[in-house]
Amino acid sequence: MAHKLSIFRGLLTFKSNQQKIWGVLIFLSIVTVIEVALGIVKPAALLTPIFGMKGLNWIFIILTLVKAYYIAWDFMHLRDEKKSLTSSIVLPLLILIPYLVFILLVEADYIYNVMSDGFVSWDF
Amino acid sequence: MEATTADLIENENVWGGGNKPLKASYGKMMMWFFIVSDALTFSGFLVAxxxxxxxxIDSWPIADQVFYHFPFLHGIDAPMYYVALMTFVLIFSSVTMVLAVDAGHKMNKNKVAIYMLLTIIGGAVFVGSQAWEWKNFIKGEYGALETRGGQIIQFVSADSGKRVALESFAAQIPGDRVQQTSDTGIWFASESSLPSFTVAEVQQGFLANPDxxxxxxMIDAETGEKIILxxxxxxxxxxxxxxxxxxxNLIRNEYGNRLFADFFFFITGFHGFHVFSGVVFNGIIFFNVLLGTYERRGHYEMIEKVGLYWHFVDLVWVFVFTFFYLV
Incomplete structure (x- = not known):
C-alpha cells in the first residue's frame, strides 16, 4: 500500500511509513509540551483578551486543532485516502461543529448578561 | 466479514456493488461513519x-486549583503535569497502534501482536490514571461550605493565600446527629453519608481563627484570580x-459551580468508557492475531478498522484535555 510520506507540505519527507509515524509523534509531543509549559507559566502578555477571549486560550485552541489535524491525517491515514472520502468525513464536521459552537456560545453569553444585569440576585 | 473484503467483489459488475468510488471497503467506511457521528456526539457534550x-463566565472554577495532584508528591502543587503524562501515554499508544497497522500491511504477524499488546497496555494505563484522577476529584482535599444561593465558599490562610482544610480549624461540638438509615428514617428513607463536620462547627472554628x-x-476580571474577602x-x-x-458528587462539589463536576464526570466518564471499550476491542483483535485469523484471511484490515477507533479516542482526548485543563 502506497503512503504519502511527507508532512508540512513537503518540507519534511520520510524514508518509510514507520519513520513518518515517529516524526509525527515527536511533533505532537513538542506541541503538547508547549501547551503544558504555557499553561503553567501563563505569560502575562498573552492574558489580554483578543476577540472576546484570552490570547492564551486562542493559542491553546489553535494548537489543539493542529494536533487533531496530524492525528487524523497521519495516524488515521486520511492523507492516504481518496480525496472524496476525506472530504465526506471532514466537511460535515467542519460545517456543523463551528455552527453549534457559535449558536450555543452566543446564547450562553446572552444568558450571562441577563443574569448579571437582570433584577434577580443569583448570589444571596 | 468475508463478503466485505475487497477481492470478493472485484469481479462483480458496477450495479452489483463492484464499483468502489471511495476506494475503501465496506467495514472501513462504516467505521468512519461511526466516528463522524461519535465526533458530533462529543462536540455536543463539549459545546454544552x-x-x-x-x-x-465570572465564577467558573479554575482548572489549576482543582487538578493539582501527582502520584507520590503529597501536598505539592503540581497542576497539569499528571494530565500531560496521561496525554503522552495515550498518544504513545496511538503510535504503537499505527505501527501495528503498518506491520499488518507487511503481513508480519509477530510484530502486529507485539504492537497490539503495547497498545492495550497503554490504554489500560490511561484508564487506570483516569480512575486515580477521579478518586482525587471525588475525595477532595480541603472541603468547603455552600451558601443559601448555592455558591461555594472556600477557606484560605491570610498570609499565604493557600487553601486551608476544614479539619484543621473546625471546632468540636458534642451531640452530633447520627446518619439516617432506612430502618430509622422517616418513611424508610436513608441519606448519604454525613460530612465530617456540621456547619456550626465550621463557623465556630472560623470565628476563632483570625488568620x-x-x-x-467570583473571579476578579483584572487579575483572573478568585476574589478573597x-x-x-x-x-x-x-x-x-x-x-x-x-x-x-453529582449534586455538590467543593470546587465551585455544581455543573462543573457534572460535566467533568460525564465527559471524562464517557471518554473513559470509550477507552475501556477500545481496550476490549483491541484485546479481541489481539487474540485473533495470535490465533492467525487474519493470516488465514489474507489481510490485516481489521487492525486498521480498530485502529481508526483507537485514534479517534486519542483525538477526543486532545480536545477534552484542552477544554478541561488548559483553557
Missing amino acids: YGFSRFKN LRIKTE DRADSEAKITEAMHVVEGA
Missing part, C-alpha cells in the same frame, strides 16, 4: 460544557452557609 461555562479568610467563587466580609459571609461540602 462551553455553554455552561460562558453562562457562568482565615473566605475565597469566593477581607476578615469583616468573611465573617459576614460565613453566616450564609447552609451545607458542608467535602469532595465532589
Whole structure:
C-alpha cells in the first residue's frame, strides 16, 4: 500500500511509513509540551483578551486543532485516502461543529448578561 | 466479514456493488461513519460544557486549583503535569497502534501482536490514571461550605493565600446527629453519608481563627484570580452557609459551580468508557492475531478498522484535555 510520506507540505519527507509515524509523534509531543509549559507559566502578555477571549486560550485552541489535524491525517491515514472520502468525513464536521459552537456560545453569553444585569440576585 | 473484503467483489459488475468510488471497503467506511457521528456526539457534550461555562463566565472554577495532584508528591502543587503524562501515554499508544497497522500491511504477524499488546497496555494505563484522577476529584482535599444561593465558599490562610482544610480549624461540638438509615428514617428513607463536620462547627472554628479568610467563587476580571474577602466580609459571609461540602458528587462539589463536576464526570466518564471499550476491542483483535485469523484471511484490515477507533479516542482526548485543563 502506497503512503504519502511527507508532512508540512513537503518540507519534511520520510524514508518509510514507520519513520513518518515517529516524526509525527515527536511533533505532537513538542506541541503538547508547549501547551503544558504555557499553561503553567501563563505569560502575562498573552492574558489580554483578543476577540472576546484570552490570547492564551486562542493559542491553546489553535494548537489543539493542529494536533487533531496530524492525528487524523497521519495516524488515521486520511492523507492516504481518496480525496472524496476525506472530504465526506471532514466537511460535515467542519460545517456543523463551528455552527453549534457559535449558536450555543452566543446564547450562553446572552444568558450571562441577563443574569448579571437582570433584577434577580443569583448570589444571596 | 468475508463478503466485505475487497477481492470478493472485484469481479462483480458496477450495479452489483463492484464499483468502489471511495476506494475503501465496506467495514472501513462504516467505521468512519461511526466516528463522524461519535465526533458530533462529543462536540455536543463539549459545546454544552462551553455553554455552561460562558453562562457562568465570572465564577467558573479554575482548572489549576482543582487538578493539582501527582502520584507520590503529597501536598505539592503540581497542576497539569499528571494530565500531560496521561496525554503522552495515550498518544504513545496511538503510535504503537499505527505501527501495528503498518506491520499488518507487511503481513508480519509477530510484530502486529507485539504492537497490539503495547497498545492495550497503554490504554489500560490511561484508564487506570483516569480512575486515580477521579478518586482525587471525588475525595477532595480541603472541603468547603455552600451558601443559601448555592455558591461555594472556600477557606484560605491570610498570609499565604493557600487553601486551608476544614479539619484543621473546625471546632468540636458534642451531640452530633447520627446518619439516617432506612430502618430509622422517616418513611424508610436513608441519606448519604454525613460530612465530617456540621456547619456550626465550621463557623465556630472560623470565628476563632483570625488568620482565615473566605475565597469566593467570583473571579476578579483584572487579575483572573478568585476574589478573597477581607476578615469583616468573611465573617459576614460565613453566616450564609447552609451545607458542608467535602469532595465532589453529582449534586455538590467543593470546587465551585455544581455543573462543573457534572460535566467533568460525564465527559471524562464517557471518554473513559470509550477507552475501556477500545481496550476490549483491541484485546479481541489481539487474540485473533495470535490465533492467525487474519493470516488465514489474507489481510490485516481489521487492525486498521480498530485502529481508526483507537485514534479517534486519542483525538477526543486532545480536545477534552484542552477544554478541561488548559483553557
